Amino acid sequence: MNQDKKYKNISYRTVAGYLAGMVGGLICGLCGCTQAKEFEAAGTAMGTIIHQKIYGTQDITSEIEDEIVRLETQLLSRREEASEISRINEYAGQAEGLILSEELSDILTEIWGISKESGGALDITVGPVVTLWNIDTYALMDEGFTVPTEQELTEALRLTGYDKVCIQQDKLFLPEGMSLDLGAVGKGIACDRICKILEASPEVTGAVISVGGSVVTYGEKPDGTSWIVGIQNPRVTDGTGNYVGKLKLSGNWFVSTSGDYERYVEKDGIRYHHIMNPMTGYPAKSDVVSVTILSKEGILSDALSTACFVLGKEEGFALAKRYGAEILTVDENGKIDMSEGMKQYFQP
Ligand code: AMP
Numbered sequence: 421m422n423q424d425k426k427y428k429n430i431s432y433r434t435v436a437g438y439l440a441g442m443v444g445g446l447i448c449g450l451c452g453c454t455q456a457k458e459f460e461a462a463g464t465a466m467g468t469i470i471h472q473k474i475y476g477t478q479d480i481t482s483e484i485e486d487e488i489v490r491l492e493t494q495l496l497s498r499r500e501e502a503s504e505i506s507r508i509n510e511y512a513g514q515a516e517g518l519i520l521s522e523e524l525s526d527i528l529t530e531i532w533g534i535s536k537e538s539g540g541a542l543d544i545t546v547g548p549v550v551t552l553w554n555i556d557t558y559a560l561m562d563e564g565f566t567v568p569t570e571q572e573l574t575e576a577l578r579l580t581g582y583d584k585v586c587i588q589q590d591k592l593f594l595p596e597g598m599s600l601d602l603g604a605v606g607k608g609i610a611c612d613r614i615c616k617i618l619e620a621s622p623e624v625t626g627a628v629i630s631v632g633g634s635v636v637t638y639g640e641k642p643d644g645t646s647w648i649v650g651i652q653n654p655r656v657t658d659g660t661g662n663y664v665g666k667l668k669l670s671g672n673w674f675v676s677t678s679g680d681y682e683r684y685v686e687k688d689g690i691r692y693h694h695i696m697n698p699m700t701g702y703p704a705k706s707d708v709v710s711v712t713i714l715s716k717e718g719i720l721s722d723a724l725s726t727a728c729f730v731l732g733k734e735e736g737f738a739l740a741k742r743y744g745a746e747i748l749t750v751d752e753n754g755k756i757d758m759s760e761g762m763k764q765y766f767q768p
């Protein structure tokens with residue numbers, strides 16, 4: 421991948437730890453020791469902030485960036501003209517269906533399973549509803565937002581429904597006017613791919629990498645302490661690092677959080693946020709305002725955090741359990757609930 425392409429979506433901030441790593445490397449090079457160094461990098465891709473901290477004898481942060489950019493531009497993003505998802509959306513309605521790459525076929529098959537299991541709470545055909553509300557744009561502008569009319573919502577809902585889409589092995593049949601939006605799972609998919617790269621890099625001994633609200637931890641920290649993943653306080657989101665608590669983890673884990681604080685607009689005292697209830701076409705309203713999932717698979721943690729947010733506490737806990745994942749929810753009053761298994765990792 422050439423440099424222009426590589427930096428199209430990632431604007432790189434050089435981080436002090438990276439320089440420190442290089443200096444440390446020189447010193448270590450002189451004495452011949454192979455102590456793990458810390459490499460740090462930050463940037464933006466997939467419409468969010470990526471932060472990497474890697475421990476080992478070699479800096480592979482740019483290899484990881486390349487992979488995130490590949491996933492976004494060539495596979496997953498509906499905003500990238502050249503991505504496979506854009507091609508699928510463009511050719512919706514073709515009677516003969518579209519041939520899927522093996523990579524996307526595996527991803528979609530897994531997502532369809534979770535859609536069925538969640539009773540449609542996770543539905544990546546919700547795109548027309550997402551576009552109608554356009555929360556992403558109004559969350560930034562805060563002006564000109566209007567609530568869609570019932571007629572507009574009915575029309576948008578007519579073009580949604582994962583059960584109207586047919587996947588047969590490597591072929592996808594997407595009805596005319598429908599589209600796929602992988603916003604709810606893309607960051608988790610990126611974390612899965614990052615973990616694969618880390619596993620294939622013997623020079624890396626540990627890493628913690630966040631892709632927006634999804635985090636992957638890998639291996640161990642050189643000093644033997646745990647990886648710390650903070651859980652955002654959903655009602656204090658001014659960037660001052662206000663957390664309801666943290667997860668202390670060791671080894672390979674995936675953590676995803678979905679909340680009504682990430683992107684939202686307020687109008688007449690009502691918060692309209694970016695996670696939709698695919699049944700009603702309105703922003704999901706349940707008894708939780710944030711859901712964190714801890715699991716051994718990135719796509720699963722991301723998909724479940726969105727689905728469980730829509731479902732609410734009772735059904736969300738049951739769904740997470742069926743997938744062997746741990747769940748933590750925060751409600752409007754700041755009350756925290758968590759699955760039994762989560763308790764061993766959580767610290768207030
Ligand atoms: P997340 O932050 O992972 O919960 O994902 C939210 C994003 O997924 C939104 O910005 C939409 O693009 C998309 N989305 C919203 N509601 C749903 C839903 N119920 N199922 C699938 N995708 C959704």
Ligand code: MG
Pocket residue numbers: 603604605676678721722723724725726
């Ligand atoms: Mg998600």
